Structure formats: structure tokens, C-alpha cells
Amino acid sequence: MSEPAVTRPAADLPVAPLGPSDQTEYNVVIVGGGAAGLELATQLGDRFRRTKAGRVTLIDRVRTHLWKPLLHSVAAGSMDTSEHELDYLAQAYWHNFRYRFGEMVGIDRERKLVLMAPTYDEEDRLITPARSIPYDTLVVAIGSITNDFGTPGVAEFAVPLETTEQAKRFNRRLINACLRAHTQAEPIRPGQLHVAIVGAGATGTELAAELYRTVREVIAFGMDRIDPSIDIRIILLEAGPRILPALPEALSQSTAETLKGLGVEVRTNARVSAIQADGIHLASGEFIPSELVVWAAGVKAPDVLKDIGGLETNRINQLVVTQTLQTTRDPSIFAMGDCAACPLDDTGATVPPRAQAAHQEASHLLKQIPRYMKGEPLEPYHYRDFGSLVSLGRYSTVGNLMGFIIGRNFRVEGLFARLMYRSLYKMHEYALHGGRWIFLAILARGLSRRAEPEVKLH
Template sequence: MAERKTQIVVVGGGAGGLELVRRLGARYGRKRHDIILIDRNLTHIWKPLLHEVAAGSLDANLDEVGYGGHAARWGYRFFNGSLESIDREARTITMAPLVDAEGFEVIGRHSIRYDYLVVAVGGISNDFGVPGVREHALFLEQRSQADRFRQRLLSLCLRANHQHQTGNPDARVKIAIVGGGATGVELAAELYNAAKALRTYGLEVFDDTKLEVTLLEAGPRILPQLDAPLAETAKQQLTKLGVDVRDATQVTRIDAGLVHTADGATVEADLIVWAAGVKGADELATMSDLELNRLNQFIVRPTLQTTRDDRIYALGDCASCLLPGAERPVPPRAQSAHQMASLIFENLVRAQEGRPLKDFSYHDHGSLVSLSRFSTVGSLMGNLVGGRMFVEGTIARMVYLSLYRMHLIAIHGWVKGVALILIGHVNQIVRPRLKLH
């Protein structure tokens, strides 16, 4: 009789989940373990890059990671599908039916057993109950949404270019971005970078002067994760580009092509992007009896185990981890997911060996915000700089780019990671600056 393998199931192939299955596969292989990754998509793209995909500055086809090939390389299995429910008593998860683009069922509803389960499904944008957001705004939570935004953006730019050529000098492309965090700020700057390049790619009379971007932030200032002087530097740079930055402006309703604010004003927009806040997906509330907070995030202990089941862990944007002595949970950031994946890997090893688990310790390495090729601002923290150091310009840009390189190494290992970094430098020279399809 074949030996029963220890089955570790990771749901969600984002930065944390993909790194975790690589490390598990590299350590255990398939002899006595069955490591399974489940994701509703077939490929992975690093979420902090989605604003570049949306603006056309990055070709996701060249930077995405195919889960199937990655699984073959690192000794785990990949299942394409969506998690529907968790049965803690039976230690099984139920997968929703897999349906193709034409609506035909490829694989019916089925169950997968687990010995250990890690939920790393990420989060979605928090609409805060504002009417019209889900109906009229676009989001940048996954690649398909970034692709949709880019296609609509290009169509609008082509239309404006044609209108200028046919006698309408006032034609503009108007974009409203709700949320002055990193995603909203980086997207605003990247749009101007793309607009400056469009004339080179066949739009003879279109450039950044034909673009009107309004950035709306409900809080007192944009980029609340940065110190006030850095946030002000970023605001000045955006304003210089042409962005209409409106602090302390709360959105109350969104209609088709129109954003309403609490002060009674309206903002006309051909495209509306919602980039304000993060919460867990709505379906998590009915998926199991695991404890959730008011934002639909799994509440986890310092070991990153869920409060009601020692065999179920959660990490990243779908997890809420309030560490002892902390006033707020660990922030939903890429560096948090990376650190959580590292601890869960170690705790899964310890759990199987009967050793005590370790508690999570979050290390804030700082925040960096890219304003495309125009500038980069942020702060670095830790022993490397002896506390906190404000950075901007070339140095900040170099550190910002290094974050993606570290991500490549985390999910591919040193050999292939370094090779992909070198290939990336070559691609910057040989491939077009914009993706126009």
C-alpha cells in the first residue's frame, strides 16, 4: 500500500503564495509530500506592476510567470480554479466548477484534501459602500483588469487624436483616480509617461497635454504611508506633470462618466479608477466558519495560524495579524506578504517535526513610490541605514527597481532569478516602450 503523503495546499498564487510553494517544493519535493497551489489564473504578475501594465509601459506577457511551468520546475502541483468552501472537520476544500471562456464546464465541483492549508487569496478594493463604484469604476486588482484599462485608454487616446486631426482642438482624455495611496499616485504618473510617448507610436497630435488626470484622496494628504515632506514632494511632482491633486476630497457617488464629491463638486471622466483601501473578498464571509474581521480578512494569531484551526494559515492582504503591543494590524503590503510567507514556511516545517512554532515579527523596511521615469520618493528603514533615511531621485529609483529583482529571486531562486534580471535589462533596450495591443 502506497504511503500517504503529507498534503499542503496553498490557495492563491500571489507574491506570498508563489514564494511559499517554491520553498516547500524545493525542500520536500514529491516523495513524501504533495504540495498543491490553487489559483483562478494561469499566470502570475507581481501586483505592484499592474499600474505599468494598465498604462502600457509594461508588457505583462514578458514578465508573467506561468504556474504550470513553475510547478514542474519546483516540484509542486498547480490546479487552476477557485476556492468555494472549507470543511475544517473533514480537512477538505471544495473547488468551484471550472468554466472556460465560452461558458462550458471543464471540471465540475470537486474536493481536495489537506493536512495543512494556507489561504493567500489577496484582497480586493474597498468601495466603502459608495454607490456606483462597482458599476462604473475600474479596478487594478489583477492583470485582466489592467489589460481592460489599457485597451480602453488606448481607444480614448485614438479618438482624441482623431478629433484633433478633424478640427476639434479641445478634445481631451479625462481620467479620475480615486485613492491617493501608492497605486493611485503611481498610476497617475505612469499615465503621463505613456502619453508623452504615444506621438512616437503613431498618434501624430496626441501627447501629455491632451491628458487630464484628477487624483482624489479622502484623507488630509496623499501617500499617508510616507512622511509629510515626502508626500508633499510627490504632490508637487504630480502637479508639475499636470495632475489635479485634490486632498481631503471624499467621493460620495459615482455615475457613468461622473464622480460626485462631498463638497458638492463633480469630476467628469472618460475612465474612473478606484484605488482606495483593501479588504478581503466578499465570498470569504460564507466560505467557512473561520473568524473574520469587519473587512472580511482572516484573523490570525502571531504564528499566522487562524484563530479556530491550527492547520489553517493565512497570509497577505486576506489576513489580519495584530501583533502583541501593536495598535494596528500588519499593513497589507508586498513586504508583509513576503515576510509572512517566510514564517509560514518555517512554521510548516516546525509543525511537521513537532517543534514549537515561531511568532511573526514584522520588519518595516520603508516605503518607496515610483513616479514613473520622472522621480521616485520614499524612506528606507532598518539596520542598513541606521534607522530611517529619506530618499528620492536616482537612488530611490535604484532601490525601487531592486524590490522587483528581489521578488524574482524569491519565486525563481538565485540562478534563474539573476538570469531573468539580466534578460530584463536586454528587453528594456530591444522591446518597444509601450504595449499598444
């Protein structure tokens, strides 16, 4: 199971240094095994196997990798994570890099060390001690976490979708809620089986569509006391004037119509002011009963980055980087993905926190880090927006592609859009494994689907 390490302050604990043999080669250390970090570690490790130029170390506080855009499917119960999770230790063995389990809590820039907290298991036994890992070049790629904007009750009563474990936690709560409603003596309470999703970006919108189907399929397995048409309610809340603000307005409107046609309640201009155990308070004064709440309303970089090592950060904790993805105060430290604030243009805008940006930045640093190691000048990174795609499960896929085939933006829906959406994940898998592995994985997943329920029931 991909569970985060339990960490504690390391101030009063001894730091375990690495052995001398680990410090004789040029060390590229990557912190964060998300899409960008793992792709870079894999491909740079393969390159160093051939060139013998150095060694790559990947640090992450969980032990397995799952492509983050799949988390809504895990939360809805429509995907078996065991078929898609990747073990870091195995990937490191196959692709010539080292994996270190633990969480970064600081950077010593003078001695070029990544400081890691000790980790403990569920029984409070030490797994790994506090230690330091030396680097010559450091790449920070720890992604983003949910930004609750200080809204009361979010931490206590809402479930974010940042990690695999959080998505599994929400799915367990959903199944438990259905079982509870089916077996309780008293009638089902208003809001007891309502799911409110706060934030109508891609994650929230995709989750709403998936949940509409999966909840009904769970209930169909013998929970006849629950009437989906009466007891189940999926509510999608957006503080702005429309859902999917990153897409053209026409696509936002058509997606909203599709969701409403399914029975999802779409509420725009609905700013949440507080969350409590049995529902949501809106700034307008309205109260929406709901005992299951997902918070997908905004992102920020993890709090550990705020002032880490004296590096420059912005108001949402992102490391400020130059066009070469180097931090402004230390050229030996790079940052990429959601935790980096990279200039987009001359207006002061930054590259958006999207999967395609992380993939592009990893590909860019794969070429630039060997140049940096040789003391050669680095080429600037330029973000290319290829558009956006949003999957509504088996009901539809919509999006826009930007200058991809015909030299201008165009709208895509239906089968073509679905194939394009799936190709994004296949590109990520190809970067990690190559083409032969993808073929075998598709075959294995197809066979397992024929022998199991289409939704997770436990």
C-alpha cells in the same frame, strides 16, 4: 493570457474527488498564488523534494502570476506582461509542487477539504468540474480586492487594479479612448480624455506619474488631432489630507510637488460620493468630468472568506490569526498576506497589507510548517517595517528606510531609491527562480526593449 476562471455555484453538481494516490502523503495546500503563496509553494516544494516529508498543492483561479506592485505599469502600458508573467504549471513542474486551476468557494473543516467551484471557458464549456482537495495543513493567501465602501457607480464605471486582466482592461480603454478621439468627426468633449484616479496611496500615485508619460507617448505615434496640453488631464483624488499617508509627511509633500510639476492635478480632502459614465461627484457637490476612472481607494479581503468554514473574520473579511499565523478557530489552517489580520502590537493594530509583510510571512511559514508537521511548538511571527518606496516612473523614486543601515529612519530619493525599489522585485524573483535566472531575465528584457516601442499600443 492570465484570465480568471468563470465559476458557478457548485451546490447541484457532483464533487470529483482526487485519486487515492493523492491522499497517501502529508498534504500542504496553499490557496492563492500571489507573492506570498507562490514563494511559499516554490520553496516548500523544493524542501520536500529533498526531505520527502510531504507534497504541496497550490490553488489559484488564474493560470499565471504577476507581482502585484507591477500592475500600475501594466495599466499605464509601460510594461510588457509577457516578459514578467510566470506560468503556474511550469513553476510547479520545476519546483516539485502541484498546481490546481480553480477557485475556492468553501472549506469543510471536519473532512479537511477545500471545496472548489467548476470553471468554464468563454464559450461556456466546462474546464474543470466542482471538486474537493484534501489537506492536512491549509494556508490561505488569496490577497485582497478593492473596497469601494458602497460608493454608487464604482462597479459599473470604475476599473480596479486587482488583477493583470483588470490592468490590461484599463490600458485597452485608454488606447481606445485616444483612437476614438483622434478619428471622431466632432471636437473632443470635456472629460473625454481625462483620467481620474481615486486613492492616492502607492498604486494611485505611481499610476498617475506613469500615465503622464505613457499617454503622451501613445499620442506621439501619429495621433496629431489630440493636443496633450489641452485634451489630456490626469487627476489624483485623495479623501484624506495628504497623498501617500503611509510615508512621512515631508515625502508626501515632495511627491505632490513632483506630480504637480509634471502637470498631474492633485486633490486632497476630496471624498468621492458617486461615479457615473462621464465623471465623478464629490461629497462637496463638485462634479469632475472624466470618462476614465481608476479606483484605488481601499482594500478588503475577498467576500468568499466571510464566515468560510466557521472561521473568525473581521469587518473587512480578513481571517483573524494568532501571532503564529494560525486561524483562531482551527490550528491546522494558516492565513498570510492581505487576507490575514495578524496582531501587530498590544494596541489591537494588525500587520499592514503590504508586499513586504507578505514576503516576511511566507519566509516565516517556510520554517514553521515543517515544525507543525512534526508536532513541534511554533515560533511567533513579528512584522519588521523596512520602510516604503514609491516609484514615479522615470521622473523620481522616493521613500523612507527604517533602521536598515544606520540604525534610524532616513529619507531616500533619486538613483539610490530607484535601485532599492527595483531590488524589491528582484528579491521576489530570486525567491522564485534563483540568481542565475535573474541575470538571464535582465539580459533578455534589455534586448527586447531595444526592439519595441516603450509603451503598449494595442
